[in-house]
Amino acid sequence: MSEYKKPLPEIQPYSQAFWDGTKQHKLLVQHCNSCDANIFYPRRDCPKCWSQDLGWIEASGKATVYTYSVTLEGVEEMFVEDLPIILAWIDLPEGIRMHANLVECNPEDVHIGMEVEVVFKDVTDEVTLPFFRPVK
Amino acid sequence: MSKRGLAIVGIGEVPTLRNPERTRWDILLDVCIEAVRDAGIDKNQIGAVISNNPMAQPSMQNDMSLGKIPEVMGLEGCRDIAICNAGGASTTNCLRLAEQHIESGQADFVLVPHTTVQSDIPPQALINFFATAPLDKQFEYPYGVTFNGSMGLITQRYMYETGATEEQLAAVTVALRAWGALDPLSIFYGKPITLDDVMNSRMISTPLKAKECNLLADGGGAMVVTSHEIAKEMGDKAVYKRGHGTRFMSATPFMREDVFHRKAYRESSQDALAQAGLSIHDMDLRQIYGAYPYTQCSALEGYGVCEEGQGASLWADGRCGPGGDLPCTTMGDATGRGHSGSGVSMAFYLDTVRQLRGQAGERQVENCEHAILTTSGGSVMNTCTTVFGRAPQ
Numbered sequence: 001m002s003e004y005k006k007p008l009p010e011i012q013p014y015s016q017a018f019w020d021g022t023k024q025h026k027l028l029v030q031h032c033n034s035c036d037a038n039i040f041y042p043r044r045d046c047p048k049c050w051s052q053d054l055g056w057i058e059a060s061g062k063a064t065v066y067t068y069s070v071t072l073e074g075v076e077e078m079f080v081e082d083l084p085i086i087l088a089w090i091d092l093p094e095g096i097r098m099h100a101n102l103v104e105c106n107p108e109d110v111h112i113g114m115e116v117e118v119v120f121k122d123v124t125d126e127v128t129l130p131f132f133r134p135v136k
Numbered sequence: 137m138s139k140r141g142l143a144i145v146g147i148g149e150v151p152t153l154r155n156p157e158r159t160r161w162d163i164l165l166d167v168c169i170e171a172v173r174d175a176g177i178d179k180n181q182i183g184a185v186i187s188n189n190p191m192a193q194p195s196m197q198n199d200m201s202l203g204k205i206p207e208v209m210g211l212e213g214c215r216d217i218a219i220c221n222a223g224g225a226s227t228t229n230c231l232r233l234a235e236q237h238i239e240s241g242q243a244d245f246v247l248v249p250h251t252t253v254q255s256d257i258p259p260q261a262l263i264n265f266f267a268t269a270p271l272d273k274q275f276e277y278p279y280g281v282t283f284n285g286s287m288g289l290i291t292q293r294y295m296y297e298t299g300a301t302e303e304q305l306a307a308v309t310v311a312l313r314a315w316g317a318l319d320p321l322s323i324f325y326g327k328p329i330t331l332d333d334v335m336n337s338r339m340i341s342t343p344l345k346a347k348e349c350n351l352l353a354d355g356g357g358a359m360v361v362t363s364h365e366i367a368k369e370m371g372d373k374a375v376y377k378r379g380h381g382t383r384f385m386s387a388t389p390f391m392r393e394d395v396f397h398r399k400a401y402r403e404s405s406q407d408a409l410a411q412a413g414l415s416i417h418d419m420d421l422r423q424i425y426g427a428y429p430y431t432q433c434s435a436l437e438g439y440g441v442c443e444e445g446q447g448a449s450l451w452a453d454g455r456c457g458p459g460g461d462l463p464c465t466t467m468g469d470a471t472g473r474g475h476s477g478s479g480v481s482m483a484f485y486l487d488t489v490r491q492l493r494g495q496a497g498e499r500q501v502e503n504c505e506h507a508i509l510t511t512s513g514g515s516v517m518n519t520c521t522t523v524f525g526r527a528p529q
Contacts, residue, residue: 041274129279
């Protein structure tokens with residue numbers, strides 16, 4: 001685990017709960033208790049109404065692929081072992097879009113609109129990244 | 137004397153190359169001296185120097201930010217300096233600030249320079265820079281997203297929504313390289329490519345192939361700008377800003393509702409054209425700085441040159457390249473010119489001046505009276521659209 005060479009997310013005080021959630025294999029979405037907006041990425045203040053009364057809801061983990069790109073080269077050295085990398089923008093039914101790579105999937109099978117579900121990778125003892133895989 | 141309006145009256149530029157022997161300061165001094173001489177003014181008439189931030193080059197950035205240019209060049213009439221950083225839109229911000237110096241009476245002439253050398257920066261460091269500066273370090277970078285990957289994601293969706301094919305998008309790069317092949321300032325001068333060359337080049341991040349991605353290079357340019365009133369006394373060399381509009385979208389690509397920037401292209405161009413009292417159909421040249429082929433298509437859709445989804449077919453039908461009836465991006469964009477960092481936008485302004493002056497050589501657009509130019513910064517965070525004319529309002 002301590003061998004992990006890739007960049008870790010620059011966690012902010014107000015996104016700590018998101019990463020605490022992934023560590024427990026839960027996908028949390030920030031929620032504004034004042035205006036009901038779901039927020040991604042996590043902020044200190046709601047970007048819609050500037051309320052600081054923000055909480056968290058647990059996402060279902062089901063989602064669809066808005067778009068994707070299969071990266072074959074041109075990455076930094078530490079990512080070379082992961083090639084090909086399937087980049088994707090993921091639309092959650094909670095009304096947010098996030099970036100997350102697709103895993104457990106052949107690059108040639110990926111398509112826009114594909115139904116996917118969240119899967120978690122504990123990349124270090126401290127950090128767990130969310131990925132998505134096709135719904136079987 | 138009225139100090140209103142902005143006109144470009146002097147330009148200087150060096151060829152885009154990869155040559156670490158050519159230093160940042162050599163480029164800078166060459167382009168500044170050329171621009172001042174082209175304007176036909178004395179160096180001490182320069183009242184301000186507003187520099188384009190040389191991204192990823194901290195030493196040059198410090199020199200420019202803290203006043204080295206007027207000191208080294210002996211600009212005795214210089215009242216102040218500033219530096220503007222908005223990535224690829226930096227030159228646009230330099231011009232906005234220059235206009236303020238002129239309108240407030242602090243400067244009759246403002247020098248706007250740019251210099252960049254990327255060939256002495258290790259490739260891994262440049263990949264890192266373009267993956268971290270304009271992208272999100274918490275939710276994108278840990279996944280190995282590169283700048284090419286980010287633009288591949290948008291291009292894939294563009295093809296899905298419009299039905300544009302890989303061949304049609306490859307035709308954009310063929311046309312941009314055709315412009316570059318005719319331009320002595322392009323790194324690709326004398327080197328046109330075919331559709332097969334693009335289609336058979338290595339896949340970098342689907343659907344983007346190597347020839348559709350940017351070659352990072354070195355370059356530089358400079359402008360001398362003044363008010364419309366002063367420019368009118370300087371003869372044919374002056375090119376006039378007639379209108380300007382701008383729209384911001386988002387820093388991070390996946391946050392963007394206007395994924396292809398069509399709305400931003402539309403609204404910014406409508407603002408600029410309304411100020412100019414002109415229509416998009418009055419434009420003889422469309423200059424689009426988007427750095428990736430889909431922007432050359434979605435900008436035409438946003439401008440209202442064609443219906444949404446038809447941009448790629450205009451390029452594929454040969455209408456936007458040399459000899460076409462809708463000449464676009466004669467500067468070649470980054471794929472047809474070489475990517476000189478934040479200075480790609482500088483090169484766009486300089487090429488627009490050449491076209492309106494009738495000095496664009498083999499690339500000259502016939503009877504070029506009006507041109508529309510859009511620059512963008514970061515990951516296309518904004519669209520900054522300006523209409524220029526050969527004559528003032």
